[in-house]
Amino acid sequence: MVRDPSEDSVPRRLLSAATKLFAQRGFDRTSVQEIVSAAGVTKGAMYHYFGSKDDLLSEIYGRVLRLQTEQLEKVAATEAPVRERLRQAATDVVTSTIENLDDTTIFLQSMHQLSPDKQNAVRSERRRYHERFRSLIEEGQREGQFRTDKPADIVVDFFFGSVHHLGSWYRSSGRLSARQVGEHYADLLLDALRP
Template sequence: MNTGDDGPAGAGERSPGVPERLLAAATRLFAERGYERTSVQEVVDAAGVTKGAMYHYYASKDDLLYAIYQRLLTLQARRLADFAAAEGPIADRVRAAAADLVHTTVDNLDDAVIFFRSMHTLSADRQAAVRKERRRYHECFRGMIEEGQRAGVFRADVPADVAATQYFGAVHHIGRWYHPGGELSGPALGAYFADLLLAGLRPD
């Protein structure tokens, strides 16, 4: 039970599940209310722990926000690396990677909403770290498109960087209009997005 105590966390509040509870509570509140309008006290109340417990795992609210960014980036980067390293036709792998980006964004919609709404609130060094990770993802995805261009299965008259940037721009806006529980599931939406990307990449 949360007592509002700012002191050190008790033994029961240093259990493995506490960081996950704090992160889940922060994710929900940041997505619903916004990062800047959510207090540390509201996060610990929602997680059912004390401030001492939170500060045992996260030194600040900024740490919670950064952890949310890292969670989504790490997941999507790992999955993209698997598609890039897999065997099989490059067109199939690009389509699978493109669909997966949409699917994982929808599956982690609160993370995605927070990602693009609150990044400016991170410290400068953490913003730089996030941009570096995003650039790595972009370069990997672009590299797959370039592989398809070299193989002659994708059109070469459009720069791969432009194609990748256009696709990511569309995906980044999903959180503004997508509603869970609607007609389109994450996999279905991912398939539509990926098919549109591939249609634009195929030679005439």
């Protein structure tokens, strides 16, 4: 059978429909019926591929978490000076957050609606990510590149608050590109860290 290339596989269509709807109306306000209708399949098909509505959400999280973790590991491992590595990491996370704004909006708004153990899995992945980011800051503090009168964990929470908030105001139709916002944010972070 020939496949229209525009016609994705069923699980992919389900994930994509769910992402859009969860971002628009929230996880709880989106019914399984709405998701499967948007994906053009029936409920049975969805439950054939995903164990539950929660599973859809977890899967969406997983994708973006894995992507960002990968990017961070790659940048952190380069030979560049720590200031440059932190700047790059900060720019990257802002850019990729904006490029996947639906996923990350859902992340922020719906995580606490998952079942406790799925929440823990996501949280610990997230924690590892933050710890990796924090260790960059600590490295710069040890080298005398960054101020030492601010605890690194406070700075991390300060910065990721800003990042998570992007979904509430950034519009792709606005005057700034994802990259421009990323650079502004990285500047603000780096300058706030000047000794």
